[in-house]
Each structure stands twice: as structure tokens, then as C-alpha cells.
Amino acid sequence: MICRWIDRSMTYDGSQLSAHWILSETGIVGDALVAFRGPCKVRRDEIADLADIDGPGIAADDMVHFVWEAFSDTGLMLGVHRQRLLSATALEVLRGMRPDLIARRDGDDLFVGDGKLSISIATVTPVSCLIHFAVNATHGGAPVRIAALSDLRVDPRAFAESLLAQMASEQASIAEARCKVRAKGEWAR
């Protein structure tokens, strides 16, 4: 999996969560995870999570966005597990940067106190699995109570680079693990 930081600021409006957006934006061919900074304003027709459709909207002025597209092993069940592992790893990276951080993961969401630090969705296209995960960089523009990296004095770019590196490393180790394990048979009774 190729992981890359995109310098250019972009507004995430949901259309980025589409097949081949990473290819079009960056020229990367293959499984990839990219990150960039910018506002979030998801258009209602691009909302993928039906639980959010009648909600307060998905928006914030300043977030660090991650978009992950995988063309191999594209099932939605695996996609949601990838998403959860990404969220868990994000929390681990934050704790590596701020060892005294009190935060928690609830499914695909991270919370600091009662402030929601992140948003996320995992879905599929006919050719790939797609994940969006984003962490508030600073405050402003959100329809719910949020927490932000600025509260934690964590630099958004440093956090993103660290998470990208960690994900690249873990996906490589997962690919290796799959190739080194023996199948098992039936329990003898």
C-alpha cells in the first residue's frame, strides 16, 4: 500500500470517496492511503452512511483527511475491519505523541472527553473498497461538540505522516503474515 501526504489543501465533500479518485488526484496506481488537510462539507447526496442522512450534517472547518482505496480483497466486511484498525491505529499514534492523552475509541469514532475527534465511513465500489477517516485539526464549523488536534497540541501534518507510516508498515506486515501461516484441520475427538 502506497501512503502519501498531499500538500494541497482540499475541501472534502464526499465526492473524493469514489473509485479512482486517488488515481485521478495523485497518479498513484494500486492500493493507496492518502492524507490532506482542509475543510469538510459532505454534500447530502454523497453521504454514504444512511445513519447520517437525517443527521445534523457532516462538516468542520479544518480537518486532516485520510482516503484509502483498496483494489485487492474488496469485501465490505474486510473494509469495515480495515476502517476500525485505522481508527485504532490513529489513537495509538496520538498516544505515542502524547503519552498522557485520555481518549477512547468507540467503533470507528475517537473521542476526547465528550468531544468527537474524528469521523469515518467505509464503503465499496464495484471495483474497490473505500474508507474516509478524518480528524479535527482545529475547532470551528462542526454541527456537534468536537475535540481537535489543537486541543492536544498535536501538529496535524506530523500526526498524518506518522499515521501514514504506521499504516504502511502494518499493511505490509499483514500481507506477510498471510503468507506464512499454515492452515489447520479439524479438532480430533
Place this chain on the structure above:
Amino acid sequence: MICRWIDRSMTYDGSQLSAHWILSETGIVGDALVAFRGPCKVRRDEIADLADIDGPGIAADDMVHFVWEAFSDTGLMLGVHRQRLLSATALEVLRGMRPDLIARRDGDDLFVGDGKLSISIATVTPVSCLIHFAVNATHGGAPVRIAALSDLRVDPRAFAESLLAQMASEQASIAEARCKVRAKGEWAR
């Protein structure tokens, strides 16, 4: 997913990582995660991870063992992601019990300082996906430098019950998430 603590102490020798062992041992039918306490002494012919075959052996006198068998969505790639998420969740549970804990996850392994706290393997059978994850309860019997729950003053049974509850909850939320998300199309260009 049914999660259950097994009171009876058992030695984990690797044969438990076989299709239908949970069914035979507990009568549970279906996807399940069970935990029990006991020694670990994996027989060489039961070692699933080929990276361990020429290693120092897999053993410890007192561990909390988790065995997970899933009959739905049984691919090995998903299996390894389930395993990683289990490891990450174990660390989150430990931090919930000891907020000042300094520990880290490296793939499927947990470390406290330079002591290895856990072991794990994910594999497949012709009908299911199987995961073993175990955490040292106390010291003794291991061929490598380890850390143990006793170092952290964490009760093994309480830890296990908490992790079982957390995994049951997350698997339920994953199953729900899969049913609420819209597929996405191609990026318009």
C-alpha cells in the same frame, strides 16, 4: 458473536486452534470468542506460524487465552485484520484499566517496555477462520523476555471479561455498519 469465559483451566497446546474446538468444548454453535486461563505449551506440529517453527518455542506457565472461530466471512486476509483489531482492542482495554500504562502494539504483539506481553496467530480451516491470542498473566516458563498482567496489577479474569465484552460489542457494531452504508460509484471527471 458469542463471547464466553471458560472457568476450567486448560493448557493451550495448539490443538485448540482447530475447527469446531469451541463447539466441542462449550457447545456454542456459531461465531464465538472464548477465553480461559492456563499454561501455554504449543506442540511443534501444531505451530501454525512458519516463522515460529525454528524459534525458541511457544510456551509460558500462566496465560489468559482467547480462541476465536468465525464461520462467516472466513478469508485469511479478514482473519488477520480481525486478529490485529483484537490485539489493538486488548491494549485499549488495558489502558482503560490502567490509564497510565505505557505499552505498545507492534502488529499482533503487545509489548510493555522490552517485555513481550502477548502471542497471537490467525489462520484458516476449510470451514472457518481461527485466531489465538494470549496474554501473560504471571511470569515463568517463557523462552523470551516477557511482561505479564501481574506487572500491571491487572486481574486476568477481569481483563478477559472486559475484552470479551468489548469484542462482542464491536463485532455487533461492525455487522450493523455493513448494513447501513451505500455503495459509491466512479469519480466524475
Place this chain on the structure above:
Amino acid sequence: MICRWIDRSMTYDGSQLSAHWILSETGIVGDALVAFRGPCKVRRDEIADLADIDGPGIAADDMVHFVWEAFSDTGLMLGVHRQRLLSATALEVLRGMRPDLIARRDGDDLFVGDGKLSISIATVTPVSCLIHFAVNATHGGAPVRIAALSDLRVDPRAFAESLLAQMASEQASIAEARCKVRAKGEWAR
């Protein structure tokens, strides 16, 4: 699988055979089979079976409709088998209510004499498998010769409740069966 009768009468126009319609209509999350009573008037652009596109149209004034969406194991081959089993079970339920019934199943269709008692289609969405099955409650409005539950003096609601219960029970037993069977090897020669 959650099975539910919907009291509200609705016209089935084909749009109900879409991903997440059950969720939107009932709030049920996950694999589900719902039933309701109402007219059938499938819009040409919603016809899924290409064999029907140039046919006489799909319509009837009063039917008992079943809509089934499955998010797990979503292949079309399995979908068509689910559909056939649903049709076969419908016939079994009818015979349980009218032991002297002379009727037959031909693929996904039920016939009483030369009257077509039912219509059905199985298809897929990017996230699920979808099945529509409907049985004529009373006569009227159909472009072909039909039979109806009224001919058999079978109450549509009672039939629907019975079929829903039977399907829930069989799907549960299928899920169990999958988790209790050993794989087999090669024939020794």
C-alpha cells in the same frame, strides 16, 4: 434474519427492490424479510428480469408481497437458491394450510392448475442480495391467467405470517448447520 409483517398497504412498483429499502421503510438493520399487502404495478425501468421486459407487464390488484434483503453472503447464485427455497417453502406452507391443495412449483413460480399464483425475482445490489416474491391475494388486474389465495380460501395475512415464521426458522437452522459440519478430504484410491 428478522422477519416482519408490515401493516400498511403499499403498491409494489419495483423500486422496493433496491438496497436499503427495508431499512428506510422499517428501520430494521441487517438481513431481513418483510411482507405487506397491496397492488403490484412494476414500472418498466424497474423490471429486473430481462425476460420480462418485452412481456405483458407485471401487475395485479391485490398481492401479498415479500421483500428479502441479505447483506451477508450476497452472491447471485446463492440469491437464486434462496429465492427457489422461498418459493418451495411458500408451497409447503400453503399445503400445511390446505392439505388437499393441488399446486406445483416450476422454478420460482407457483401454479394452481393453469393459473399463475406467484411472481418472483432475485437480483443483487453492490452491497446486498435482493428477492421479491409475491402471491396473488384476490383476482383482478393481472395481464395473464392467475390463481389467488382467495380461490384456496387462504387468508393472506395468515399465510404471510406463517411463511415469515417458517423462513426465519429455516434460515436459523441453515446458519447453524454451516457451523456444525466437518470438511471432507479426497476420496482414497
Place this chain on the structure above:
Amino acid sequence: MICRWIDRSMTYDGSQLSAHWILSETGIVGDALVAFRGPCKVRRDEIADLADIDGPGIAADDMVHFVWEAFSDTGLMLGVHRQRLLSATALEVLRGMRPDLIARRDGDDLFVGDGKLSISIATVTPVSCLIHFAVNATHGGAPVRIAALSDLRVDPRAFAESLLAQMASEQASIAEARCKVRAKGEWAR
């Protein structure tokens, strides 16, 4: 799917439920359903259904056996659906031969009154899906209360030929149905 009656009487001992047994026995290459008459005496080590291992044994003196091996679409979930549809079709065939028959299907089992008419199992091999289904031809040798085709005055060979023909026809229609159906999208809201 090739369907064939095997004239030679054979004892079904469970070893026939193995990959490529049909190929070895008949020379048929590909998805096939074969039937033959003979005793049933399943060796304990060949029992596939773990629910039967501690049971009274699987035996009868005179049965009509069906063995089905499918190399395409080999998932166990589909396999169990194929099995259920085979059982349901067997009942339909019997009712076609004896319209006044009072019998019922409970999952993969057929009953006449409180007599068990049939046995069945569905499982997988690394290369295929396998199903055994057998109906008692005459009485004798069974460890439980059974019903038999002789009670119904149904000729075993005629029943087998009719069921083979029906299954061949339905599998052909299922294969066709898969190729004529349009996928559906998301429900518009």
C-alpha cells in the same frame, strides 16, 4: 449439472462424500448428481455432521442415495441451500407421485407422520461442495423410527429418476436466471 442413476448397488459408508468420488465411480467430469440404491452404514470417522457424532449412528438396510458434487460456486452457505432445495424438491416429487401424501420437510429432513423418511448432510472439500441425501426405500436396520418409500407404494428407482430429472431441470433454470437479471441500485430517498 449431469444427473445419472447408477445401477450397481453400493453401501454408503460416508467415504462416498469425498472429493472426486463421482469422477472415480462414474467418470463424470464436472458438477454432477448421482443416485444409487443400497444400505447405509456411515463409519464414525466419516460422519460429517458433528451433531450426529454422539448420536445413535447413521444406518439403514435399504436406501436410495443421492450424492451431489459441485465444483463451481462451492461456498458452504450455498451448499446448505442446495441441500435444502434438494430436500424440498424430493418432497415435491413424492407429492407428484402420491398427491394425497401427508408429509413434511423440517430443514433437510423429510418426515411421514413421526417416521423419518430421509437423512442428509452438506459439506465442503477444498475443491468442491458435497451433498448426501438419502431416502429409506424399505424398512430395517435404522436406529430410529423411520418411514420408507415402501409405505407410500413409491418405486425407489422411479422416484430417483424423477428427482434427478427435476434437479437437472431446476439447476439449468437457476443458471439461466443468473444470466438474465439486472442488478439494482440504491433506493432513492
Place this chain on the structure above:
Amino acid sequence: MICRWIDRSMTYDGSQLSAHWILSETGIVGDALVAFRGPCKVRRDEIADLADIDGPGIAADDMVHFVWEAFSDTGLMLGVHRQRLLSATALEVLRGMRPDLIARRDGDDLFVGDGKLSISIATVTPVSCLIHFAVNATHGGAPVRIAALSDLRVDPRAFAESLLAQMASEQASIAEARCKVRAKGEWAR
């Protein structure tokens, strides 16, 4: 797989690479490979290969077109392998007709000298796998340097019929091979 030559000349504009086009055009139900002769002028919105979107366009005045739709085993990875095997077989057929032919295959493209002899794409629909492969029959209308069957003095119809026959034969032998091979276990160490 049914293979058929279509006598009627048609312009390939990319819309033929859609689910059920073969069914609509020919009435063939099931996996099929059809061929016809005609111009090629792919509309930009029908271009499937993103690598071609900003290219010189996909056009030629006179080609032999092959369209392949497979409803069984529809994964894209398999689809691309089918495509490559089709290209390789086309070259073998040409060499069978012109043993002294100097040509080469580069992925899915055939070249004679520096002239591009063919174009191709493999993709998926929600219900099938689709492949387009076309060979220049005569010169004219192409935006790049091409070679054509006329250069080789190969009759387009004869070539098409020969390739269709070869593909039908190989797909049959592939289907057979799948049903005659034993699975293997783990290497003993």
C-alpha cells in the same frame, strides 16, 4: 461458453461493453464470446480504461471485434487473466495461419513491428465480467500507427471463426481441468 460470429456489421462505440448486451443482441443466455466486424469509435464516456481517457482516442475504420461476457467467476483479477489469455490465443491463431509471422504480445496488446494490431479492455459489471478485444482488419481511421490483418493477408472472418473455436475449446478444457485436480496440503518439514 457459447461462441458466435455475428454477420451484421456494427460500430463498436463502447456501449456494447455493458451487462447483457450480448443477450440483447443475440439472445444468447450465459457465458458467451461473440465477434463481428465494423468500425470502432469509442465515446469518451464509455471509455473504461482510465489510462485512455486523456489519450488520442480509440478509433479505427475497420476492425474485428470480440465481446466476452462471463456470469460465472466474475472477479476482475480473473477477468484480466481471461483477457490476456484471449490476446495470447489470438496471436497463436494468427501464427497458425501465418507460420512466418513476426509479431509479439505485450500484455493485452498485439504488435507487428511498431504497428499496434489490437486494442483491449477487461472490466466488471455488478453481475458479470466483460472483455473487449479487437484487431484491425484494414487500415484507416486510427489515431496511432497500426498494423492490420490485411498486412498479413489474413481474412478477418476466418481469423475470427478460428479464434472463437479455439477459445470455446480452451474454456471447456479449463472447466474440465478444475474438476479433475486434487487439492494439496502443507509441505512436510
Place this chain on the structure above:
Amino acid sequence: MICRWIDRSMTYDGSQLSAHWILSETGIVGDALVAFRGPCKVRRDEIADLADIDGPGIAADDMVHFVWEAFSDTGLMLGVHRQRLLSATALEVLRGMRPDLIARRDGDDLFVGDGKLSISIATVTPVSCLIHFAVNATHGGAPVRIAALSDLRVDPRAFAESLLAQMASEQASIAEARCKVRAKGEWAR
């Protein structure tokens, strides 16, 4: 896919066609294709192709062997397509080295005149897809009429290196192709 020539001569006896043999022999982790030179003497219990079991045996004194193990996309249908593409590519490589070569591919077999130049099998393990392909280097030891690279004055090592390079390149291009293609919808009618 990692491709590597193994200098050490080894006898291929069929046991090499087992999960993780490449890993054990070479230390390569992941999808790999390796080649080596040596005799061929397949033990009867290691024969994977049931069509060969009652045949004259699989043996030759001096062959160039290729063993391919793929852990991603492991279905047998894809495996057989990979095998056919490997055979086709081998012929292309030979023609690149001897442009005047008259040879033909028949499924997975290559022939020069009436001499069989190669043998091959594709199968699966519970964790991978496995392919063996071998070409006679010199004459001797075969139970059937063969052709050999020595007849063609082709150096076995040079041929192997060239085929390894070609396969690595094509698999890379296949992986790329999968990530650059848009899915297509339904044909408008």
C-alpha cells in the same frame, strides 16, 4: 510477484507442489515463481491431476521446473487461467529465442511436432494457489514421446530467466490494469 532462479539442482517429485514449499526452500515471503533444473519423478501419492493417476507416470531425467505459489486471489478457476497464461508465455519466450520455431500450445501443454515439450498442473491448498510447469531440457527418462529444449538449441537457464522476467512483468501489468479500469453498468434498452 517475486521471480527467482534457484541454482541448486533438485528432483521434482510432486512434494514441491505444497503450500509454503517456496518459503521453506528460498525464504521468499509472498506470491512467487521460482525455477530450477533437475529430474522429474512424481510420486503416485503426490499426483494432483486425477487424469494422470492411471497413466504411464510423470517422469523425465532433465527438466526446467517452475513452481508458482500465489496467496492472493487463490481460486482454482483463476489458478488454471494463470497456468494457461504461463504456458502461452513460455511458448512466446521460446519463439522470441527461436523465431522460426514451429510449436503449438494445447491447453497447458506445449508440443513440438508430436513430441510433448512440457507438463503442468494447477491446484489449490487451503491458503494458496499452486502451479507446476516444466519443460524438458534434454531427452531421457520420459514414458511418452517428448521434445526438449536441446532439440531447439535453447539454453535451459536462459529460457528460464527469460520466462521468469516475462511473468514478473506481466503479473505487474495485470495488477496495474485491475486498478485503472472503470466498472460498467447495464446496457441501455
